[in-house]
Amino acid sequence: MTPEFAILGHPNEGKSSVLSTLAEDDSVRVSSTPGETTKCRTFPVIIDGREVLRFTDTPGFQNPGRILAELKKRVNIERDPLRSLRKFATTVVELHDDCELLTPVERGAGIIYVVDGSRPVRNVDRTEMEILRLTGKPRMAIINCKDDNDEYLDAWKNEFRKNFNSNRTFNAHRATYAQRILLLEALKSIDQDWQHILDKVVHAFKKDWSGRNETTADIIEEAIRSSVSLILTENIVSEREAENCRNKLFNKYNVSLTQREQKAHKRIRGLFKHNIFNYQLPPHSLLHENLFDERTWQLLGLTKKQLVIAGGLGGAALGAGLDVAALGHGLGLFTAMGGVAGAVGALFGGENFSGKAKLMGMPLGGKQVQVGPAKSIELLFILLNRSLLYYQHTINWAHGRRDYQKENQLVAAKSNTPGFTREWSGSRIKVCHDYFKAIQKDHDEPSLRETEKFKTLLRTTLQEISESD
Ligand SMILES: Nc1nc2c(ncn2[C@@H]2O[C@H](COP(=O)(O)OP(=O)(O)O)[C@@H](O)[C@H]2O)c(=O)[nH]1
Ligand SMILES: [Mg+2]
Incomplete structure (x- = not known):
């Protein structure tokens, strides 16, 4: 099965930029207007005509507080709390974006959570991180620093250690080939089951690069x-x-x-x-x-x-x-x-x-x-x-x-x-x-x-x- 990673986070933090850079796809819509993405879109990474990996761009969280409360209600009693939560969210108009972004997670995608590390951590971020932790899915956090400001980096890293399997700093606008490879390699560490297949992906990626x-x-x-x-x-x-x-x-x-x-x-x-x-x-x-x-x-x-x-x-x-x-x-x-x-x-x-x-x-x-x-x-x-x-x-x-x-x-x-x-x-x-x-x-x-x-x-x-x- 092709591994899938869903890129999640608050609107305007750089999700689409990270995806575009990782998937080497400049058709990804990057926009300075927050909340412009309202539908998930999947971008395959194709090497030698074969899809080796796919990334899914998602709308940002709109009502994380509500989602967290609903998830908590279900997490210990439902067999599939995510499915139940997503079904519930479909029926509530203002949860449209939140429902949409849960879809790939429900079908088993790994989570890449993107934050803009040049601003301080807020409570709403903690709420989002708590939701992701409760999903129990393999997850990694990416600190995308839009500015050179590193004042808040340590605070972010501290939060991430509590909620994620791994975290990395990655500048979506300046990442070089070498840094992209490092990030792909780091994805391996978030779930043992993926290690083997992601090894192959990284190998295919390097081979493709030397072919180019x-x-x-x-x-x-x-x-x-x-x-x-x-x-x-x-x-x-x-x-x-x-x-x-x-x-x-x-x-x-x-x-x-x-x-x-x-x-x-x-x-x-x-x-x-x-x-x-x-x-x-x-x-x-x-x-x-x-x-x-x-x-x-x-x-x-x-x-x-x-x-x-x-x-x-x-x-x-x-x-x-x-x-x-x-x-x-x-x-x-x-x-x-x-x-x-x-x-x-x-x-x-x-x-x-x-x-x-x-x-x-x-x-x-x-x-x-x-x-x-x-x-x-x-x-x-x-x-x-x-x-x-x-x-x-x-x-x-x-x-x-x-x-x-x-x-x-x-x-x-x-x-x-x-x-x-x-x-x-x-x-x-x-x-x-x-x-x-x-x-x-x-x-x-x-x-x-x-x-x-x-x-x-x-x-x-x-x-x-x-x-x-
Ligand atoms: N300078 C700089 N700008 C960025 C970076 N990442 C995102 N942006 C800008 O932030 C805005 C939102 O980015 P986007 O990737 O669409 O965020 P999304 O809403 O989370 O998908 C756009 O105007 C981007 O150009 C970055 O690493 N450096
Ligand atoms: Mg976007």
Whole structure:
């Protein structure tokens, strides 16, 4: 039988948010108006086409005092006090919501009780907790702190120890993948009978996650390959126009790379089930910046030490901060790039294509300017780090979260982390270097060995990001 958990609590404490985040479902209605949910709704967690777990969202308690009194009347005399209580509640109009929320509990669902821990414990909460205790069902309490206020946490925990099998702090809007797994694991402890099946659920969940990481690695590899091997050409009509042409071409190149990147990011987003709510990137994210922006290259490129390593391996590297400084300045772009000895100029490839001119259907004697394929491995690192930033943002955007406000500061602080590859050792840089060389040799079918090694490195990195908080 599929385990079911009913999310219970007072209106507006974050029940729907918790559910949305746990079930990775951004279609759950989260509302700032208390009491908007009046019907239970069940959300299945499906892995490999099989429902492994289900969560039921419920309306909040409306008349806990009355419910407690009625339950107490029945608890020692009825064989099934919950059923009798629910039947009674059906007949009383103002108990509609309370009756509704008891339905899943009556059919055997485990209870997840959600409170907003940033406010003090009130008597009405004690009443609700007493009801849940009297149901005798396995139950866990979740402290969802809407604010950072932890003044009341201890008081809440004290109450919970009396009434619940287990309790956890869980921020529905900020929970990371790692914290979600921890919460699922904690559900095991509330009832021995569920331990085995929930073990399987957690296992399936982890497996599914590493499958998603595998697909993400494929997506990133594919996008990087097609970007670093991209070649664009433009006809130069006259010498006078040459400068203009180059600038135009570089812009086109930039747009092309950005489109490829966005396509890849969109696929990653779908993979992690952010389908409905259109989340935005943090306002200060480096991802808002142009691919060839100076800051991007400084923060996401190789470090000086790594540049030496890459150079030692025979890779052409730009050297962040030096040449890239001029890149952000629109029209100065090409000149700046051409002015850098060797490496950057090579990004533009040969400029004279008299031989090819005819082939490309150009007027005889015309010249062509070409951009790409990338000769500098730094482009690979820029694209890689940007993908990893996007991935980190996506997996850590809790499904229950619907807006920024308040949380801007936190996100801004996080987004200032420089590139993920900054700490990478020589051996990881070498894997990238060998892969980069392999694409340069044959971009349609680069060496399988080098590609596999690169993908393995990507998968390891994605897993590391998943597990870090
Ligand atoms: N900042 C923040 N807001 C939250 C959190 N959980 C819920 N909210 C907000 O509180 C309101 C009620 O949340 P909801 O999940 O619909 O509560 P429910 O009525 O118990 O289902 C919504 O406006 C949410 O955006 C949280 O962890 N952090
Ligand atoms: Mg709700």
